[in-house]
Amino acid sequence: MANKNKFDCIIVGGGATGAGIARDLSLRGLSVLLLEKNDLSEGTTGRCHAMLHSGGRYVYKDKIAATECAIESEILLKIAPHITEMCGGFFIAVDEEDVEYGDIFEKSCREAEVFCEELNPQEFLAQEPKCNSEVKRVFRVNDGYIDPFLLTYYNAYDAKLNGAKIKTYSKVENLLLKGSDIVGVEYYDKLKNATKEAYSDMLINATGPWAQYLEKDLELERPLQISPTMGSLLVIQNRLVDHLINRLRKPGDGDIFVPSHQSVILGTTSIPKNYEELDHLLADREEIEYLLDLGEYLIPSIREYNLLRFYSGARPLVASGGSPREASRKFEVIDYEEEGYSGFITIFGGKLTTYRLMAEKVSDLICEKLGIVKDCTTAGKTLPGGERKVPMKTFKEKLHVEGKTAFDMQYKWGTFYNEISELCQTCIESYNTSGKPRMICECEHVTEPEISWVKENLHVKVIDDYRRRTRQAMGPCQGQFCYYKICDLESKWTNKTHNQIIDELTAALKKRWKTESHGGDFIKKQIKLSKYLYLLGGNLNERF
Structure with a gap:
């Protein structure tokens, strides 16, 4: 008799990456259980900039991540037209240092195969009159908007349609080991106030900044090296711009505006945090004022509009030993067989824009380990509701x-x-x-x-x-x-x-x-x- 609590794969973490893996694997015919301690997308995914990256932001220091963003952005526009808006973006220079960076930016975009096109500042201001009238240099890029919440839910919905089980408010407490084999998890069902067990051939840790928690039961020579940072964002009333507005410089604080429905999102900061702080992140008044000060360089009238809300999220960045802004936006897949444990993989790093690629790489590895020959189809299969653009x-x-x-x-x-x-x-x-x-x-x-x-x-x-x-x-x-x-x-x-x-x-x-x-x-x-x-x-x- 088949064990109803036994799966080919258990995924821990219900952000875009976890839901994306669930979709990818279920489309390949694997039995999947996804466990999330809160609601889907309630962690890092739901506390981001909602930016569909062209790759321009990372061309100078992180060309691999930039190229990945450029490619995946095009894919997402095709498979998720109902939750994306190709509004386009601009990188604008507001001082002489920004102007000088423009040459580096243009060259780096060519090397990373990221589209950019310089245009006259007056042409830009005609499209975005609320932006800084003293803008000195402007580049057009293919940035866009994406709904991070619905991106996650539609991936989970499709996974469920293909047989996956999705369990929210289910916190994994411990790994279940049989010798050096990881055979399942013990989790707490918050809604039913019950501790349960589930078993699998492969366990995937897709918990982002919280990834190190699942390592607590293992004796590892090289534990995860994650450098979590807090990024805070402000939601301003009214759609002040119709394009994404980036400051033309190396990635820094408060240098992006993203139009989102009837508002704009200004961000972000990058403050190092400890693991114990990740569930309780919130900007203080000083950080809010700091972001508004920086936002005025791009939209000088920003303080004339109401601050609707603000939120802070944790980024699962790969530790670099330097400034948080220097940490790579690439993603990494950790196979614990190298540490003597079988049946366990961790995925962390990356960007929302590259979630699908991350899911594909993990799913390829899972299939290889289980001896399953099935190709990934997520780059060409639309998400539910995205069969066509509805005006x-x-x-x-x-x-x-x-x-x-x-x-x-x-x-x-x-x-x-x-x-x-x-x-x-x-x-x-x-x-x-x-x-x-x-x-x-x-x-x-x-x-x-x-x-x-x-x-x-x-x-x-x-x-x-x-x-x-x-x-x-x-x-x-x-x-x-x-x-x-x-x-x-x-x-x-x-x-x-x-x-x-x-x-x-x-x-x-x-x-x-x-x-x-x-x-x-x-x-x-x-x-x-x-x-x-x-x-x-x-x-x-x-x-x-």
Whole structure:
């Protein structure tokens, strides 16, 4: 009788790389279990710049990574047109040092086979009038935007369609060893409050900056050398630019703006951190002011716009012994057979843009070890929903939504618009036009049929999971007017008790409110209003 807890491969880590490996291996016919201690994409993947790299940022110091980004970016635009925006990017010089770097940049791009094209600064300013009017030199590159959350979920969704099992809120506590063979893991299921075991022929550690944790049960001569750093990013209200704006210099702090839906993301910093700090990263006010100061070099009026939110993520960089900015963006695959242990592989480093390539390399190695001859197909197979690019006009007409809502939808759902459209009929409000969906999140233009669709298809387990899949509660009001609607839907759609729903709501609100102490006046005001609504009106004050 087959063991239901035995798999060809167990993957630990549910970021883009882990989900990408699950997809790749399941498409090759392997049985796969993916374990993630929180929600999918809740770690490094969900705390990045959402940048689809052309490779330009790394051409000077890291040409291998730059070339990989250039190639993989083109692949992602083809297989994920519904969650990518080829808005293009510019590298701009704002002082004489930047101008001098321009020659190095242009030469390095040619050597790394990364597209760049110099253009007249006035031509650039005509396209991006809010940028620094004193810009001295400009290069055009093929940068773009990608939704890191939906990238992960669609990979996991496709993996599941091909037989993989996905278990979130399942923290791996220990490796299971049989002599020097690693045969499985012991993990804690947070939602069921139970410790469980799972077995496999191969175990893959795709936990990024947390990778060293799984080595604790092993006696290693050369343990992992990871140099984790904290990078903080600011989300500014309004789409101030339509292209990615990079400062024309070696990679540094606060030198990139990325347009994302109805806002822009400014980042980032690079602060060394210890392993023990990785689950509790958060920028302070000094770091926020530092980023805003740097951002003014690119968009001088940046402080005139509201800071909506800010977040910090850990990067799993390969240790270099030098400055964090000098650490390589290449990725590495560690095979523990060299240390005397079989059945265990770790993947770390790299960029979001190269996740698919990383997954391919790991999957190739797994198949080689298991004697399976199956080629990778992920470079040519579109992600679910990406069969074709669905224009904004289609969302506007089929779902009866306004322009901004349709604009956001076109970068989330792709060909799933038909399924979402059918769900519109179940949430008609009496005062609405027939077929017009009920709005759940006014700030981020998220509708009830979108919430319903992700509930059924994208592995939602707790209330806070909706936020990462739809952008619900990511807007200016910090979730004031949408969380109670989500709770109402959960009470109708699930068998959760009142206390379970309130517990999940409390956890979600705490995550939204944790930035209050370091946020600016706008954030503090909005969180204060939200607290009045939920702590006093909702009688949750005893839970905080």
